[in-house]
Amino acid sequence: MATDDYLADPEELAILTGKPATDPRLLQHLKNATRRFRGAVGHKVNLVENDEVVLDGLGRASVLLPVWPTTAVHSVRLDGVLLAEGVGYQWSDSGVLRRLGCDRWPDRLRCLRVIYSHGWATVPEDVAEAVLDKAATMAAVPHGVASKAVGGQSVTYGTQAAVGVTDQWQKCVDRYRIRTAGDA
Incomplete structure (x- = not known):
């Protein structure tokens, strides 16, 4: 079962x-893969x-909270003025915060202060799979010198294979990354 230490x-x-x-080494690889994700x-x-x-108001009817699900x-x-839910704003699970009572949030930087809860009580399966794949790769790659040539040739280190990312990893990161104002 995934914990807060591992995804x-x-x-x-x-x-x-x-x-x-x-x-212990296996658990360290899992912790490192979790940290990377x-x-x-x-x-x-x-x-x-x-x-x-x-958050910035951006002059729009809605702003996105950075992390979903909300x-x-x-x-x-x-x-600084507390707004009432259902009167001053409404929100969705996808992290949309919509202004009510007037057309838009003001177009001002740092005018909104939101306290919210977000994330997953159970880690999404695609996240767990990407982290497992990365941790397994890290565990399989020998540490230190993987090859050494004689006569002025270069040395190759085994950890290089664990540093890259797969298409699966990148798609998962893109799906779950923190959202910015430009994503709205």
Whole structure:
């Protein structure tokens, strides 16, 4: 079962690698792959309660909260004034925050302060699969020198194969990455 430390199940990685799920190196590869994924998408992925963000108004009817799915919007302040849900704003699971009571959010930077909860209580399967694939690759690549030639030839290090990304990884990162104002 994935925990906050890992975005995939160590038992599944053990099956893929043939190593025990309690192997410290295996767990470190899983932790490193989890860190890489979180770094690439810009957020934790797991459920986060009461996260506070400051957003630009952009003069539009709707703004996007940076991380989806949105599980709750606890408060929205516009220039320090608390807005009431259903009167001043409404929100969707996909992270759309729509202005009510007038046409648009003001076109001002940093005018919105939102406290909301977001993320997944259970890690999405495609995220877990991408992290497992990366961790298995990291576990399979020997550390240190992978090849050495004589007579002035170069040395190749085994860790290079674990640094690249697959198409599967990149598509998953693109799907779950933090959203910016340009995505609206």
